Amino acid sequence: MTTIIDVAKQAQVSKSTVSRVISGNGYVSQESRKKVLEAMEALSYSPNLIARNLQSGETKTIGFLAQGFIDPLGIFLESFISIAKRYNYYVTLYFTDGDKKKEIDALNQMKYKQLDGVFILTRANKWEIIEPYSLYGPIATWHRIDSERIYSSYVDHYSGYLRSLNYLYDRGYRSIGHVLGNSENLNTKARIKAIDDFQQDKNIPIKEEWLFHDRARLDNGRNIAHTWHKMANKSDAMAFYTDSVAAGFISELQNLGYSVPEDVAVIGFDNSEISRLMHITTVDYSIKRQAQNSFIYIHNQLNRETIAEQEMSVQLIERKTVPLRKKELDKNASSSENN
Amino acid sequence: MTTIIDVAKQAQVSKSTVSRVISGNGYVSQESRKKVLEAMEALSYSPNLIARNLQSGETKTIGFLAQGFIDPLGIFLESFISIAKRYNYYVTLYFTDGDKKKEIDALNQMKYKQLDGVFILTRANKWEIIEPYSLYGPIATWHRIDSERIYSSYVDHYSGYLRSLNYLYDRGYRSIGHVLGNSENLNTKARIKAIDDFQQDKNIPIKEEWLFHDRARLDNGRNIAHTWHKMANKSDAMAFYTDSVAAGFISELQNLGYSVPEDVAVIGFDNSEISRLMHITTVDYSIKRQAQNSFIYIHNQLNRETIAEQEMSVQLIERKTVPLRKKELDKNASSSENN
Numbered sequence: 139m140t141t142i143i144d145v146a147k148q149a150q151v152s153k154s155t156v157s158r159v160i161s162g163n164g165y166v167s168q169e170s171r172k173k174v175l176e177a178m179e180a181l182s183y184s185p186n187l188i189a190r191n192l193q194s195g196e197t198k199t200i201g202f203l204a205q206g207f208i209d210p211l212g213i214f215l216e217s218f219i220s221i222a223k224r225y226n227y228y229v230t231l232y233f234t235d236g237d238k239k240k241e242i243d244a245l246n247q248m249k250y251k252q253l254d255g256v257f258i259l260t261r262a263n264k265w266e267i268i269e270p271y272s273l274y275g276p277i278a279t280w281h282r283i284d285s286e287r288i289y290s291s292y293v294d295h296y297s298g299y300l301r302s303l304n305y306l307y308d309r310g311y312r313s314i315g316h317v318l319g320n321s322e323n324l325n326t327k328a329r330i331k332a333i334d335d336f337q338q339d340k341n342i343p344i345k346e347e348w349l350f351h352d353r354a355r356l357d358n359g360r361n362i363a364h365t366w367h368k369m370a371n372k373s374d375a376m377a378f379y380t381d382s383v384a385a386g387f388i389s390e391l392q393n394l395g396y397s398v399p400e401d402v403a404v405i406g407f408d409n410s411e412i413s414r415l416m417h418i419t420t421v422d423y424s425i426k427r428q429a430q431n432s433f434i435y436i437h438n439q440l441n442r443e444t445i446a447e448q449e450m451s452v453q454l455i456e457r458k459t460v461p462l463r464k465k466e467l468d469k470n471a472s473s474s475e476n477n
Numbered sequence: 478m479t480t481i482i483d484v485a486k487q488a489q490v491s492k493s494t495v496s497r498v499i500s501g502n503g504y505v506s507q508e509s510r511k512k513v514l515e516a517m518e519a520l521s522y523s524p525n526l527i528a529r530n531l532q533s534g535e536t537k538t539i540g541f542l543a544q545g546f547i548d549p550l551g552i553f554l555e556s557f558i559s560i561a562k563r564y565n566y567y568v569t570l571y572f573t574d575g576d577k578k579k580e581i582d583a584l585n586q587m588k589y590k591q592l593d594g595v596f597i598l599t600r601a602n603k604w605e606i607i608e609p610y611s612l613y614g615p616i617a618t619w620h621r622i623d624s625e626r627i628y629s630s631y632v633d634h635y636s637g638y639l640r641s642l643n644y645l646y647d648r649g650y651r652s653i654g655h656v657l658g659n660s661e662n663l664n665t666k667a668r669i670k671a672i673d674d675f676q677q678d679k680n681i682p683i684k685e686e687w688l689f690h691d692r693a694r695l696d697n698g699r700n701i702a703h704t705w706h707k708m709a710n711k712s713d714a715m716a717f718y719t720d721s722v723a724a725g726f727i728s729e730l731q732n733l734g735y736s737v738p739e740d741v742a743v744i745g746f747d748n749s750e751i752s753r754l755m756h757i758t759t760v761d762y763s764i765k766r767q768a769q770n771s772f773i774y775i776h777n778q779l780n781r782e783t784i785a786e787q788e789m790s791v792q793l794i795e796r797k798t799v800p801l802r803k804k805e806l807d808k809n810a811s812s813s814e815n816n
Contacts, residue, residue: 168605175609206562207555216546219572223545228579231570233558240567266507270514389754415728416755 149177199228200436201244201253205236205260210380210425213410214259214280217429225437227254238262248275255436258288276439278432282324289435291428291450296328298423298452299377302405303336305454306375310463311403315348315373317362317383329379348373352383359386366402367394374402375460381406381413381420388416388459404459417458424450488516538567539775540583540592544575544599549719549764552749553598553619556768564776566593577601587614594775615778617771621663628774630767630789634746635667637762637791638716641744642675644793645714649802650742654687654712656701656722668718687712691722698725705741706733713741714799720745720752720759727755727798743798756797763789 146153151170158166159174166174200222204211219229230253232244241262247253248271255276261268265283272287282292306314316333319326337344347369352358359382366372366387378384384406388398398404406413409422427448434445485492490509497505498513505513539561543550558568569592571583580601586592587610597618600607604622611626621631645653655672658665676683686708691697698721705711705726717723723745727737737743745752748761766787773784 171606171609175612179612207551207558212546212551219546219574223574228574228576229572231572233568233570235558235562235567237567267510270510273514273518385754389756392756412751412754415724415751417728417731 144181145174145177148181149173196254196440197228197252198226199230199253200433201247201256202229202231203234203241203244203256203258203261204231205234205262207233208260210382210408210410211259213408213425214429217426218257218433221430221433225433227433227437234260234262236262238267242267245271245274245277254440257432257436276436278435280428280432289432291431291435293423293428293450293452294328295325295423296332298407298421299329299332299379300336301452301454302377302407302421303332306377306403306405306460307336307340309403309460311375311460312342313345313348313373313375314342315350315366315376317350317352317358317376317378317387319352319379321351326379345371345373347371352379359383359388360390363387363390363394367391367396372402374463375405376402377405377407379407381408381410381418384418384420385412385416388418399459399461403461406459409453409455413455413457419457419460420455422451422453422455424448424452483520484513484516487520488512535593535779536567536591537565538569538592539772540586540595541568541570542573542580542583542595542597542600543570544573544601546572547599549721549747549749550598552747552764553768556765557596557772560769560772564772566772566776573599573601575601577606581606584610584613584616593779596771596775615775617774619767619771628771630770630774632762632767632789632791633667634664634762635671637746637760638668638671638718639675640791640793641716641746641760642671645716645742645744645799646675646679648742648799650714650799651681652684652687652712652714653681654689654705654715656689656691656697656715656717656726658691658718660690665718684710684712686710691718698722698727699729702726702729702733706730706735711741714744715741716744716746718746720747720749720757723757723759724751724755727757738798738800742800745798748792748794752794752796758796758799759794761790761792761794763787763791 142153142156146156149156149170151173155166155170156174159171202215202218215231222229232240234240234244245256245268248256253275255278256271258268258277258279258281261279261281265285265288268277269285269287271277276289277287278289278291280291283290303314316329318329333344350362350365362383363386366376376384376387378387384404388404391398391401396402404418406418406420407423408425409420413420427450431447431450434447437443438445481492481495485495488495488509490512494505494509495513498510541554541557554570561568571579573579573583584595584607587595592614594615594617595610597607597616597620600618600620604624604627607616608624608626610616615628616626617628617630619630622629642653655668657668672683689701689704701722702725705715715723715726717726723743727743730737730740735741743757745757745759746762747764748759751757752759766789770786770789773786776782777784
């Protein structure tokens with residue numbers, strides 16, 4: 139087998155020069171570097187990365203698996219890499235594009251000691267396919283999953299959404315449109331249950347045309363604005379499953395000559411950057427803490443430590459898009475007795 | 478050396494069952510999977526990924542290197558993975574956190590045939606350290622770099638920024654504040670040259686207090702809003718190096734009781750999603766095409782094809798934050814003769 143000594147001989151440089159070229163640490167002249175790389179090429183020499191990592195037993199790198207760049211990847215990822223950095227871990231993001239083999243390849247990186255642990259934002263394989271890889275390193279997700287081997291930082295959307303709806307009700311809104319995510323998603327199912335319970339509780343029948351299902355995500359806020367614009371019987375408030383779609387809705391309504399909240403109130407979800415910038419009232423369901431807790435779990439497993447997880451909470455963030463409707467409230471004084 | 482046949486024997490399953498477990502393709506019962514994984518563990522068997530990839534000579538995966546999650550990573554990444562997907566390539570994002578060794582590890586993945594090519598958004602090592610790795614696969618960046626071995630999809634910010642300033646001038650603005658990025662950045666230097674040339678051309682002296690350098694990026698738009706608010710001698714227009722900082726500025730001014738553009742005109746840069754949502758007039762300097770062209774270069778190198786690169790252009794996107802100042806224009810009628 140070719141060794142670093144053979145490379146040094148062939149390149150006519152010292153062993154430590156070869157080391158510096160391989161590690162990328164320390165100064166090497168342009169000329170020596172060229173000689174070393176040519177020698178490595180000529181001898182087909184590959185430094186054994188796996189062996190290098192096995193020496194320390196860890197790579198200090200966490201894999202982050204996602205299908206693609208979809209909202210709210212940004213907030214989640216930013217929180218995850220920021221806490222990872224605090225504990226001296228690196229993050230490598232594998233975009234699987236929903237490909238099962240690609241996902242397995244990434245999970246296998248734990249086996250080959252190229253990753254210490256893995257976080258799964260969106261998965262391609264079934265959980266029972268993924269589960270056995272926890273033999274090789276800790277796996278965490280933010281999905282709702284009932285497993286002893288995969289950690290979940292799941293937060294139930296039911297209570298958060300019910301809080302939004304009750305808030306709209308308390309502020310005087312009675313005709314509420316709902317924009318929901320992918321209908322196969324458990325969060326969407328939780329939201330539909332919240333809508334049902336809310337309507338039963340308040341005795342307001344739901345209008346089918348006020349239920350929007352977002353399949354595309356991208357630009358969907360704009361499409362919903364056009365649909366709302368054309369509706370004969372407009373809702374006076376809209377509740378969104380995610381801030382970015384609410385933002386697109388508001389922006390496009392403004393292009394169509396409407397004002398928010400004068401023409402329609404809007405409540406978002408996520409408390410993401412865009413909601414702050416556009417003054418959108420929203421719900422903070424600890425998305426950042428879900429990212430942080432997932433990392434903390436992986437970290438604790440790897441280091442046999444017990445750093446405490448952060449408490450999860452669902453909080454309503456009042457901004458400017460749901461003003462109090464005094465008139466409506468006076469009219470319905472008898473029925474508005476909600477927390 | 479342990480082979481797949483040894484694993485099958487130990488696990489008492491067929492060779493093809495072991496294959497299916499390793500590849501993640503096809504059905505395997507929970508029980509068999511467990512047996513196979515235990516056998517692999519007992520025999521310390523690692524399927525040779527590198528050998529697997531060498532068969533086809535490619536991994537169909539491009540590495541994307543970035544220091545961290547900073548603006549405009551989002552737009553860039555989204556365009557890059559979207560065109561990669563169109564050509565059946567995967568993307569793996571290495572967050573290097575500025576660590577030189579980590580970056581070299583990622584570049585080495587080309588050598589070990591784990592990556593086909595690499596795109597560099599933000600680098601840790603000097604270009605002369607990175608350059609030799611182009612022996613192992615194509616490397617592209619959007620930075621300005623003069624190299625025969627690394628492709629650059631660089632666009633000069635000088636002309637884009639000069640266009641912003643002339644546009645503000647033509648619309649009647651004479652006291653213009655400038656928010657610039659990191660002063661070591663070549664783009665910032667190009668902008669400062671544009672400011673100098675503009676002021677000489679229009680004969681407007683620059684006020685030092687109207688030059689803002691953004692070092693933190695995050696939340697900086699807010700800080701600049703507070704500074705502007707406290708200024709005795711306020712500029713009547715603000716030109717920003719990036720839309721996200723312009724958005725933070727506008728949002729915080731609104732919190733302080735100002736209106737944009739009534740109190741101050743704003744022009745951004747990037748034509749990113751946030752500028753569209755908040756109706757910010759901005760400059761499109763083909764950031765998406767920079768991402769696309771970088772991918773096309775890598776793709777063409779790998780496949781010996783010649784898919785055409787997209788033409789780069791700098792375009793002013795008129796929205797609502799730079800209204801025409803009729804009065805000012807009439808007053809200065811003689812001096813406003815710009816393209």
